[in-house]
Amino acid sequence: MIKVAKSGQKRHKLKKIYRDTIVALAFILPGMIVFFTFRLGAVIFSFYISLHKYRLLEEPVFLGLQNFINITRNSIFLLTVKNTAYLVAGTVPAIIAISLTLAIVLNTQLRGRNFFRVLFFSPLMIPLAVAAISWARALDSAWGEWNWLFGLLGIPSQHWLSDPKQAMIPLIIVNTWRNIGFFMMLFLAGLQDIPRQFIESAEIDGASKWACFWHITLPLLKPVLFFITVMSIINISQVFVTPQIMTEGGPARATLTVVLHLYRTGFRYYRMGEAAAMSWLLFGVIFTLTILNRKLFGEERRY
Amino acid sequence: MGSINMRWRTVIKNSLIYFFLIGGAVVTLIPLYTVITVSLHSDPYFFSVQENITLLNYLKIWQEVPLARFYFNSVVVAAATIFGVSILCAPCAYAFARIEFIGREILFWMVIATLMIPPTLLVIPNFLIVKHIPLLGGNDIFGQGGVGWLNSYWALIVPLSFNPLIVFLLRQFYFTIPRELEDAARMDGCNRFVIFLRIMLPLTKPAMVVVVLYTFMLSWDAYLWPLIVLIEERMFTIPIGLAMFRDAAEVQWNVLMAGCGVAAFPLLVIFVFTQRYFVRGVTLTGLKG
Numbered sequence: 001m002i003k004v005a006k007s008g009q010k011r012h013k014l015k016k017i018y019r020d021t022i023v024a025l026a027f028i029l030p031g032m033i034v035f036f037t038f039r040l041g042a043v044i045f046s047f048y049i050s051l052h053k054y055r056l057l058e059e060p061v062f063l064g065l066q067n068f069i070n071i072t073r074n075s076i077f078l079l080t081v082k083n084t085a086y087l088v089a090g091t092v093p094a095i096i097a098i099s100l101t102l103a104i105v106l107n108t109q110l111r112g113r114n115f116f117r118v119l120f121f122s123p124l125m126i127p128l129a130v131a132a133i134s135w136a137r138a139l140d141s142a143w144g145e146w147n148w149l150f151g152l153l154g155i156p157s158q159h160w161l162s163d164p165k166q167a168m169i170p171l172i173i174v175n176t177w178r179n180i181g182f183f184m185m186l187f188l189a190g191l192q193d194i195p196r197q198f199i200e201s202a203e204i205d206g207a208s209k210w211a212c213f214w215h216i217t218l219p220l221l222k223p224v225l226f227f228i229t230v231m232s233i234i235n236i237s238q239v240f241v242t243p244q245i246m247t248e249g250g251p252a253r254a255t256l257t258v259v260l261h262l263y264r265t266g267f268r269y270y271r272m273g274e275a276a277a278m279s280w281l282l283f284g285v286i287f288t289l290t291i292l293n294r295k296l297f298g299e300e301r302r303y
Numbered sequence: 304m305g306s307i308n309m310r311w312r313t314v315i316k317n318s319l320i321y322f323f324l325i326g327g328a329v330v331t332l333i334p335l336y337t338v339i340t341v342s343l344h345s346d347p348y349f350f351s352v353q354e355n356i357t358l359l360n361y362l363k364i365w366q367e368v369p370l371a372r373f374y375f376n377s378v379v380v381a382a383a384t385i386f387g388v389s390i391l392c393a394p395c396a397y398a399f400a401r402i403e404f405i406g407r408e409i410l411f412w413m414v415i416a417t418l419m420i421p422p423t424l425l426v427i428p429n430f431l432i433v434k435h436i437p438l439l440g441g442n443d444i445f446g447q448g449g450v451g452w453l454n455s456y457w458a459l460i461v462p463l464s465f466n467p468l469i470v471f472l473l474r475q476f477y478f479t480i481p482r483e484l485e486d487a488a489r490m491d492g493c494n495r496f497v498i499f500l501r502i503m504l505p506l507t508k509p510a511m512v513v514v515v516l517y518t519f520m521l522s523w524d525a526y527l528w529p530l531i532v533l534i535e536e537r538m539f540t541i542p543i544g545l546a547m548f549r550d551a552a553e554v555q556w557n558v559l560m561a562g563c564g565v566a567a568f569p570l571l572v573i574f575v576f577t578q579r580y581f582v583r584g585v586t587l588t589g590l591k592g
Contacts, residue, residue, distance in 0.1 A: 020404050043420055134338050134560065
């Protein structure tokens, strides 16, 4: 008797799962079609493309890993990697230092802190392409506002956008300007997660503000800090809009980033195979950094 | 003595902090300042001549480039993408959160795995996929012969309508809705669709506001993808259109800056009124994502 009842229950449960699957299908099918076409399908297709000589109007020819070998031997690609590394090395520390400082200052009971928070976040609200055009004007060597300001201060005019040695500086400035608000908000969220008692009790024990920050706040902020480091590296290593609009990769390829080069390879010269291989190399670097971050700092926050 | 000293120290410290904050604010506002001052001058180059203030550039920009058309394109694409995200992501997230179906774990795992894929990787394959969409844009059933969805709104809307991050976020929100509520509704004879529409969606309105604003921001800001799939000027969105105008032989800075002002204005206004939600959206998409 009992056995029969149990198997009946089981069958009922199985039936329910089948019925639920049909219902669920109605919920997920439209989304999954787009997902399998433009996300998962695209990833697999991209890998396929990267293994072929893939021109727009020709039949693809299988090359194996030849594209990867070719681009890692290509001096222009290596230059773009160097440029991108330079951009990341200049921008990421600036973003982290400024956004962390702002977060700490704006986490106190300062008058007008909400105003400043909103203000520093506002660059994210301007389309980056539009902001880049405006910055290009402000930094213009002949009639830009910066040089006008420098003139008032007695500093000689700077030709940032037209000097190969300096052309990366405007890009570092603009990408820092763009991102500090966002990361400041993340730091603020992290700071607000730190229990107040920790710092209060340390202060009662006579620890200085600096010691509190160094020995309590910063270690507790570590997971957020490393999350932000990785995230900003991922963002900045894919910079495209600012060099495309402000410098067009020049002068003398000084600001040609990986993604700008990838765009030109793929859509100006229609060498899709090589471009796809480049995107996989870029992904490889980003993925390695993410895994490294998980391995080193992946432990949950516990108080 | 000591307390006076302390007070002085606080005053000095606070003024130093404000000095740096205001300095930062000035740098933050430089592009906006450039846009306003340059766009208000009749001379394209020099902005320091105070006499020639004019609003003419804000009229000129609509004539020199089809800015109204660009605007229309951007608005249509943003609105349709928001609509697409709402009807594709929200039901998916609900099913992943609340319905036990065959293959749920593996499907959800696949969605989460693609979160790691940088958008740059998707650009090349998606261009070819969009070009070879079967039976549309002059293509045959094998996706050959025409241009597919290239140079159309569809290319801008559909690939962005499924966002794994939004699915993940909404799923987290649906978990916070008590299950008893749903069970009670089922006792009363409601099916899943009614539960989703009448209970889940109304209860997660704040989350949907975040999703809508986030999607609007992504769509309004998009540059690389529209640059690749749009061919004709009449299809350009605002960022593409303005960048093109800038590349045209002679840069008329004052007119161009008026265009930039017009392009940046709507989102800034929306932001001022909704910054609460944006801030919440950032902490959610950033830390939990």
